[in-house]
Amino acid sequence: MDIPYTVELRRDTGLTNGKIGIWLFLASEVMLFGALFASYILIRAGAPSWPRGDTILNVPLATFNTIVLITSSVTMVMAWASLMRRRFGTYRIYMGATILLGFVFLVVKYFEYGHKFHDGLYPSTNNFFAIYFTLTGLHMLHVFGGMVVNAWFWGPGAKLWKTNPVWFTNRVENSGLFWHFVDLVWIFLFPTLYLL
Amino acid sequence: MTSDHASMTDDHAADIDRHVRVYITVFVALMVLTIVTVAVSYLHLPVAMAVTVALLVATVKGTLVACYFMHLISEKKLIYAVLVLTAVFFAALLALPAVTHSNGFWIHE
Numbered sequence: 001m002d003i004p005y006t007v008e009l010r011r012d013t014g015l016t017n018g019k020i021g022i023w024l025f026l027a028s029e030v031m032l033f034g035a036l037f038a039s040y041i042l043i044r045a046g047a048p049s050w051p052r053g054d055t056i057l058n059v060p061l062a063t064f065n066t067i068v069l070i071t072s073s074v075t076m077v078m079a080w081a082s083l084m085r086r087r088f089g090t091y092r093i094y095m096g097a098t099i100l101l102g103f104v105f106l107v108v109k110y111f112e113y114g115h116k117f118h119d120g121l122y123p124s125t126n127n128f129f130a131i132y133f134t135l136t137g138l139h140m141l142h143v144f145g146g147m148v149v150n151a152w153f154w155g156p157g158a159k160l161w162k163t164n165p166v167w168f169t170n171r172v173e174n175s176g177l178f179w180h181f182v183d184l185v186w187i188f189l190f191p192t193l194y195l196l
Numbered sequence: 197m198t199s200d201h202a203s204m205t206d207d208h209a210a211d212i213d214r215h216v217r218v219y220i221t222v223f224v225a226l227m228v229l230t231i232v233t234v235a236v237s238y239l240h241l242p243v244a245m246a247v248t249v250a251l252l253v254a255t256v257k258g259t260l261v262a263c264y265f266m267h268l269i270s271e272k273k274l275i276y277a278v279l280v281l282t283a284v285f286f287a288a289l290l291a292l293p294a295v296t297h298s299n300g301f302w303i304h305e
Contacts, residue, residue: 013262013272014274015272015275020275021242023275023278023279027278031282031285031286034290035283038289040291040294042292045293045294054237059234059237066230070226070230073261074222076265077219077265078216078219081212081219084212085209093219178265180266182264183261184258185277187257187258187261188254190254191245191253192254195250196247196250
C-alpha cells in the first residue's frame, strides 16, 4: 500500500503527511531540550557559585563550530532549492557539503571532549560539566542522526528522484527541517554554555 | 500535475531565485550576529545584562533560522497551531525553575 499524502496535499490540513509529522516530532524535541534547559536554569540558580563558561571551555573552537553549523544550514536549504530548480547535480554537491560540515562539527567536538577528559574533567566532576556534557552530548547525537538521514538522501535514497521527484524533494525538505532545528538548538546552547 | 501538488510545482524558478537571495542575506546576518555575541562576551558585562544580550541575540538568530530556512514565514495554519501549543508548554517548562526558586510558590525555604 502506498503511503498517503506524500505528494498531494491533504485537503483538511493543507499539508503533506510528512510535513505535519516532522513538525510534531520537532515539537516533542523542543520539550526534550526544554526540560534540559529548565534543569540548567534550576541547577545554576540554586548553585552558590557558577563558573563563566569561557573560563573553562574553548570559545574560539565553539565559535568555529557555530559558523560550521550555520553554514551547513545554508547548504541544506540550498540542496532543497536545487531540487526545486530540478538540478540534481547541484543538489548532490550541496547535500554532500552539508554532511561534510556536520562531520567537521563532530570532529571539533571530539577534540573538545578529548581535551576535557585528558584534563580529568568528566560529567561527574561537577554540575557545570554534568549539564555541559548532557546538553552537548544530546545535541551531538542529533547532529549524527541528521547526518545519517542526509547521507541516505545523498546516496541510495536519491533513487526516488528518478521515479518521483516531488516526493523526493519533500523528503529532503523534511530532513532539512530537522537539520535546521539542530542548528537552532546550537544557537542557544553556544551562548548559554560557553559565554555566560 | 494538479494545483494540489506540494510546493515543487507552485514555486516557479524566479520564486526560487528570490528565496536563494534571501537565504544568502540571512546567512550573512547570522554570521554577523555570531560575531556580535562573541564580541559582547569579551566586554564582561554584569551577569543580568550579559544574559539579556546573549539571549536576545540568540532569539533573533533562532527566529531568522525558523522563519527563513524552515519557511515558517509562510506556513500552513495547522503548523502554527502546533507551534503555539508547543511554545505555551515550553514557556511553562522554563518558568518552573523560576517559580520554584524564588522562595515563593511551591518551595518554602
